[in-house]
Amino acid sequence: METTSITAWTFMQEIPVPADVADLMTQGETPVAAFKTFRDSAVFTTKRLIVRDAQGITGKKVEIYSLPYSRIDMWSSENAGRLLDVNAEIELWTRAGHIKIKVGKGTDIRRLDSLIAWAVLQ
Secondary structure (H helix, E strand, O other), X not given: OOOOEEEEEEEEEEEOOOHHHHHHOOOOOOEEEEEEEOOOEEEEEOOEEEEEEEEOOOOOEEEEEEEEHHHEEEEEXXXXXXXXXXXXXXXXXXXXXXXXEXXXXXXXXXXXXXXXXXXXXX
């Protein structure tokens, strides 16, 4: 099924959770895992996926996306069957639209798949 994405992100590799993400969390929300993106980071928390995207030349302006897990209706993963596949993708279908996550060669797609399953099915 071919659909147009409302946005696309690239998760390059898993990283330690950035310390300043605590400022974005609500009471009782804790970080679970983080990934380097092209310009910033994406953090899985106990309640949502937070994707920060630095803007402009200096990167001082930051756009923040917040995707509550309860809004994810379905997801799929696609890879060539290798653990670290340069063409791997995760797609999320949400009530707001369709989101594509490109998986960089430093990221384990099965780890992402299991994080999304944990988040959506809990």
